[in-house]
Amino acid sequence: MTDTTDTPTRCGFVALIGAPNSGKSTLTNALVGAKVSIVTHKAQTTRGPVRGIVLAGDAQVILVDTPGIFQPKRRLDRAMAQAAWERAGDADIVALVVDAARGLDEKLEPIVEQLPELNRPVIAVLNKIDLVKKPDLLKLTSELLGLKAFAEIFMVSALTGDGVDDLRAYLAGAVPEGPWLFPEDQLSDASLRQTAAEITREKLFLRLHEELPYALTVETTDWKVLKDESVRIEQTIFVERESQRRIVLGAKGQMIKEIGQASREDIAEIAGVPVHLFLFVKVRERWGEDPERFREMGLDYPKK
Ligand SMILES: Nc1nc2c(ncn2[C@@H]2O[C@H](COP(=O)(O)OP(=O)(O)OP(=O)(O)O)[C@@H](O)[C@H]2O)c(=O)[nH]1
Ligand SMILES: [Mg+2]
Numbered sequence: 001m002t003d004t005t006d007t008p009t010r011c012g013f014v015a016l017i018g019a020p021n022s023g024k025s026t027l028t029n030a031l032v033g034a035k036v037s038i039v040t041h042k043a044q045t046t047r048g049p050v051r052g053i054v055l056a057g058d059a060q061v062i063l064v065d066t067p068g069i070f071q072p073k074r075r076l077d078r079a080m081a082q083a084a085w086e087r088a089g090d091a092d093i094v095a096l097v098v099d100a101a102r103g104l105d106e107k108l109e110p111i112v113e114q115l116p117e118l119n120r121p122v123i124a125v126l127n128k129i130d131l132v133k134k135p136d137l138l139k140l141t142s143e144l145l146g147l148k149a150f151a152e153i154f155m156v157s158a159l160t161g162d163g164v165d166d167l168r169a170y171l172a173g174a175v176p177e178g179p180w181l182f183p184e185d186q187l188s189d190a191s192l193r194q195t196a197a198e199i200t201r202e203k204l205f206l207r208l209h210e211e212l213p214y215a216l217t218v219e220t221t222d223w224k225v226l227k228d229e230s231v232r233i234e235q236t237i238f239v240e241r242e243s244q245r246r247i248v249l250g251a252k253g254q255m256i257k258e259i260g261q262a263s264r265e266d267i268a269e270i271a272g273v274p275v276h277l278f279l280f281v282k283v284r285e286r287w288g289e290d291p292e293r294f295r296e297m298g299l300d301y302p303k304k
Contacts, residue, residue, distance in 0.1 A: 010059035012175025015091035017084050019107040020044050020068025022099040023127040027158035028052045028065040031168050036188040037065045038202035042213060044068060045205060047080055048298025049087050051189040053182050056172035060180040069111050076288050079299040092175055093121050100126040103140050115149050124150040130157040192271055193220040200235055200263040207259060215240045217287060219296050230274035238287045245281045
């Protein structure tokens with residue numbers, strides 16, 4: 001397609017950072033208009049950064065959904081926090097996503113304190129406004145304005161879509177001039193293999209409890225297109241202990257069956273072809289110390 005106008009195109013990176021569970025992934029999906037990043041009610045759902053690509057008028061806005069930042073304990077936690085700050089440091093604009101129902105709490109404060117070190121324009125996006133009464137929202141807004149840390153403050157509900165169009169239009173006008181970096185129809189930079197592994201992890205997060213979701217990781221180990229154009233996918237779920245493996249399988253394999261069915265349906269929808277999904281659960285005690293697993297998640301392996 002040739003550009004017949006003189007208007008220059010715009011293109012830039014916007015990193016969405018914030019505390020776990022503030023709605024960064026839900027907002028990424030709402031801005032893109034498609035599900036590119038998995039969402040659950042549990043904290044620390046996103047592990048590796050996920051890019052979602054938005055076209056708005058002359059602009060291509062490349063959103064970078066990052067893992068929620070929290071006090072790291074494990075090596076994986078450190079890798080996640082590091083990835084979030086690094087992506088924020090590389091972005092043209094940083095959007096701090098705030099859970100408006102929680103406000104400026106002990107999780108958010110340390111993040112806000114570190115923002116000036118980024119040396120980047122930062123906007124605040126107050127999310128989940130559907131849960132908050134107007135006076136409380138105004139109070140939070142003036143509290144944040146008082147910090148003088150934000151170029152703009154937006155109020156949205158990623159869930160209902162309220163305010164999302166305004167935010168998208170702002171970002172489209174705020175990213176720098178430049179050629180588009182991705183083809184027009186591309187919504188994410190993740191491969192189908194990666195997205196498929198994330199979808200299975202989402203189903204595991206939704207059905208498993210306590211520490212178990214954090215003790216597992218999922219990888220797509222095989223992807224074959226069959227003669228009838230359907231795909232045969234193999235995925236491995238790594239857990240740390242045999243007892244965890246038994247819970248993931250469930251009595252008579254019922255749990256893994258349900259997870260497989262839910263995941264298969266979602267993967268088939270995204271892939272646009274019928275899917276045959278085979279899940280294997282393997283015990284790998286120290287997968288959280290294995291650089292190869294970090295690479296698969298799109299994370300750097302922290303030295304300690
Ligand atoms: N009521 C309401 N819930 C929301 C909104 N946005 C997100 N949520 C819910 O908040 C929870 C967390 O959403 P995510 O998008 O996974 O949050 P996140 O910031 O990506 O979380 P991590 O990846 O764990 O850091 C989910 O249960 C969402 O449905 C919103 O605008 N309103
Ligand atoms: Mg997320």
